[in-house]
Amino acid sequence: SQQGEEDPQALSIQEGENATMNCSYKTSINNLQWYRQNSGRGLVHLILIRSNEREKHSGRLRVTLDTSKKSSSLLITASRAADTASYFCATGGMLYNFNKFYFGSGTKLNVKP
């Protein structure tokens, strides 16, 4: 299975602090994506990093990818209460034109005001 596994499962921080979540996966991938889900709602795409990229930024988000260790990290800087959500990594398969992604179990982030 290419399923990603996030670590930690839950994270509680104060507003203004940085939050770091990690994702590990098992097999070679084409890309890795991070999504956010607010309680009971649909997922929102945050960032996509391809297997030939090592780091990517988007606003307060920074994603790194280490294909040799089969791991990725998501850093949210200067967190806000609105960042409270579950965060999932998803690994995209090696079959081009195919849209099969494997989602990890997620990290539940709680940002206290």
Place this chain on the structure above:
Amino acid sequence: KAGVTQTPRYLIKTRGQQVTLSCSPISGHRSVSWYQQTPGQGLQFLFEYFSETQRNKGNFPGRFSGRQFSNSRSEMNVSTLELGDSALYLCASSPEGQGAYEQYFGPGTRLTVT
């Protein structure tokens, strides 16, 4: 562009019944994927349709089926409902093309089986 829409948003059914859920993708998107999300199993891939053809399938029993219409709208059907089918069903669409691309999710349909 309008986002991905799913109907209905909430549904209560009885064991043994069947249910049909609908998903309208973002205009121009030809790929539609379905996922089941439960507290115990997390997000699990059901199937993906592209140009009216099922392109990928997850590990779900045959009671779960789907289809896609020529306008890319998709439906999924669950027959002979079981209590364990209670879940949030999410639909996602993505543009066609080679390589990797993000998925755009709908708000989901919350199915409760009693």
